[in-house]
Amino acid sequence: MSSSQEPGPGAARETPREVTLDEGRPIGRRVFLGTVGLGITSLLWGQAAIDLLSKSTSALPQGVRSAIPFGQGWRIYAVNPPFPTFDRASWTFTIEGLVEKPITYTYDQLLALPAADQTTDFHCVTGWSVDDVVWKGVRLDDLLAEAKPLASAKGMEFWSMEEEYVDTLTLDQAAMPDVMLAYEMYGQPIPREHGAPTRMVIPKMYGYKGTKWCNRIKLVDRIEDGYWEVRGYDRDAWVGDSNGL
């Protein structure tokens, strides 16, 4: 098990003169400078995340720990450790912005919504994957149907309890049937380091599109770049067809 930030595109082979992505496409100087800054902070944060991770997993009951196949290739990412804390009594999930009916659910209300299960592969843009991840949660389609996006809405932002992580989907992308707000992983509530209590799961896109510790969806008329997109990754992060591997 390891724990770190996502390296920026091309971070592994960056040099002051020439920065290329794995597939050989050059990236701009502005992106490169951002990557260098990121590299330094990721060293510090990486260590903080490792410490937190060992504490949080050792705090889990034995049954839960052994039920979650951490050994199958998961790496834990956070941009701003310590990981957010989930308090069941006060936690809420909000859908707002350009909707007819803004909604705020408590955790128990969210669990009472029609649920869906799926087993899908997970791919991080940096090259690691985990096959057959078992998720349970609420289809994004169902959540949006309740809130009713206005005609002016073009897409949505997924915000995290971890500031300032955000990513986005267009309305069309959000309608994919395997997109869900997950609250269980491998039959257990999502562990803290994997985004407790809820994370976005978008199997056809790279992992950075899936906000962990997600507690807010905001419908917008203009899509902005998400956290990793500002740092050089594609906004449309289709697995196998974006500037990843």
Ligand SMILES: Nc1nc2c(c(=O)[nH]1)N[C@H]1C(S)=C(S)[C@@H](COP(=O)(O)O)O[C@H]1N2
């Ligand atoms: N809030 C938040 N969500 C996040 C990230 C993050 O750093 N913070 N990293 C993303 C990336 S790049 C990946 S690959 C996955 C990693 O999920 P894991 O930490 O559960 O393995 O979470 C995604 N969601």
Ligand SMILES: [Mo]
């Ligand atoms: Mo990732």
